[in-house]
Amino acid sequence: MPSQAISLLASDKTGKDWMDSVLPVLWEKLCTELGLSSGVVVLKIEGEDSFYESASFGYGEDGFYYSFLNRDSLHWEELMRSQEPVFFSGSEFELFGKKTNAFAIRIRAGQKEIGFLLAEIEVSNSLPVGIFLSLLADKVGNEWGRTQGIPVSKEVTSSENSYSLYRKEIPNLDLAISEFTKQKILTILGPSGSGKKTLAKWIHQTNLPGAPILVIESLPDHFGKLEKALDLWGTESRHGSLVLAGIQSLNLGQQQILLDWWSKSGYSGSLFLLGPEGMGQEMLPEFERFLQKNSLVLPSLRFLPKAKLQTLVQAIFEELCDSQNRSGLHLGAMSLQELISRSYSENFTDLRNAILTGILTCRTNQVEPVDLEPGKFKMDLEIPDAEDLDLRRGTEALERQKILLAMRIFSGNQIRMAKALGISRGSLQYKMKQLGLM
Template sequence: MPSQAISLLASEKNGKDWMDSVLPVLWEGLCTELGFSAGVVVLKAEGEDSFYESASFGYGEDGFYYSFLNRGSLHWEELMHSPEPVFFTGAEFELFGKKTNAAAIRISSGRGAVGFLLVELEESLTIPAGIFLSLFAEKIGNAWGRTRTGLNVPEASRDENSHSLYRKEIPNLDLAQQEFVKQKILTILGPPGSGKKTLAKWIHQSQFPGAPFLVVESLPEHFGKLEKALSAWGAELEQGSLVLAGIQTLNLGQQQILSDWWSKSGYSGSLFLLGSEETNQEILPEFERFLRKNSLVLPSLRFLSKVKLQSLVQVIFEELSGSQNRSGLQLADQSLQELVSRPYAENFADLRNAILTGILTCRTSRVEPADLEPGKSKMDLEIPDAEDLDLRRGTEALERQKILLAMRIFSGNQIRMAKALGISRGSLQYKMKQLGLM
């Protein structure tokens, strides 16, 4: 085993300090010493379930992505469960070099695999080099394990979630729920993004668990089609709940048909009417009475006290961090103050988008203010509810999440991002501009 290669392992640093400052330099020297043409170290990130490139050698500025080692693939599973090196021939797999083969070794810590190292070489891997790489993988695994002791683990559980905290600020909610049980109708008014659909779904599930729940975003303007649609929805739902959004936009004819259908059709289910308090449409007196049978007005986030908004931001941050497999992530105090001080025209939608942006773009263990604004234009990050039929918005939201994740994994390298995402660099740049990410 080369003595110079052995000396490269000598360092007084350990744990995260060794991983951040020593490993990248050490890996380059090691690959050079052992005559490898290229190589990469991929490790699991702290406090989450994602993998990142921790060190690389020989790929140039554009880098390279081994698509056959996509997480969850057959070759990934083989590598993650193999105690021995796994070999990939250049004739069978897409490698960086034109005349190279590759050898990959699993990196383990504790009970499971936490990553791998891969090298490309023109000749076969010699036994001494293989032994040395195995020892090096073991050293990386030990250092990775020591980083876990310094993680700030959030509370294991909370009695309240973001929605329950916000519901406490809704005036007369208990009374409206009691009336809903009797009348089976509830009008929920409020500014955009204030959680009208979420509240309707929560009330529905608390009163009719397991019953159908249908959200309709727009009604047919043709009166005959509207009557048929209401009849069809009523027959489909039976004892479920029909949710009609955007009621402030209904014309006089639609208002009349809807109120008549409710009073005369014999529909046995429940009805939620969602909309804004403000409307430019003329309202029929009987339709206004129909809306006021049982109604709630949701408050805007700007009316919450600073203390309550801070608590809400913290809970949403923990919920979204968990959903993105980044439960060890922290929110910097300056980021918290930044989020609390912002105006939110879209209320919950804007707030959750800002927090999720920070989580997806953050490349360290703490979300800083710079992470909260990666792009110049607004775009919903969240995947819409299952009841939301807006396919375009759902597709854009998913694309943006995947691109932001690729940005974090590959530090913004567009060629490597495009390879991982399975699209051309030109398509990636077009999508990034379209989604406000560049």
């Protein structure tokens, strides 16, 4: 029974104070009393998207890095999804000990994975160890959460995503969905990049969860091939949904074939027809009425109220930061105004590309207007002119270039960055502070 470790678990200290002063000692005591050979606690840095070793045991001054747990690797993803300890055999994975096996436990704060703890042990039966380390993982997650203002042992309700915000601006959406459940057909018109397919998929998943959905981007020009294709698609999507994009390209003969198929084939699924608001081509009167049976027109981003667009931009920014492992990044006020004032011919497509440019090129913790200029970051990484004799400036430029490259390759994981750059993590952090990178 690890008595000293239990007393540390019951410490009156909380939050950052507990993380800084109790956890390193607690980890060492727990590893010693449980008979572990070595072990490490890896946690997310507060306010950033980098990870660091919060506590370690048994590795000596040189430390040890578990390469098979690189961020975004298969084993990392497995660990972050697993509710149970994940076992790593010493015969299959590169561990610190020569005769040890290891198991790792993810650490969560609220609903966010913020790190893991890993222990190496020689004995095969690790159940008691797993129990104590699971308790520790919960404790670490709670105390880390306190430093971020995350309620202890409560789920964090996520904010609305960007497309749910946009859906609120679509006129008559509720009525169209109600009619869709009755008629099984919906025409969605709108400008390029406005999310017509996304909306069709959302309506399908909302009304027909688990049912198949088939999205067709182009239709055969030959009438006979179109008839056969519709029969085949109808069979594949029966009891589900068929989505036909680009209906503006249908000629009169194709329009008639589609009308006949819908009325005579016995298709039991639902149908979505997608196209631009201004169809621009000649249409059969009955086909035009067919499209108007139940239809929606999606608004262009330029028609959204400024306050709504601002909220939408911020939501997209947060989603893309999360997808690029840069959750500590902020959108500057001037950058926000710049994004709002721009015109986006491809709507969501152009807007997301603009925001992603800023995220990928930003070198600080805040995206500024200069970061939104495509290709600008490439100039920032160039070495000064060869005729510039300022050695200090040249050295700093080269160090900055190498550190930024390591940041991209290793997604900001400072342990891996330091190892690749051939310096200690402390030296790396010192240089990053000097160069304005953290």
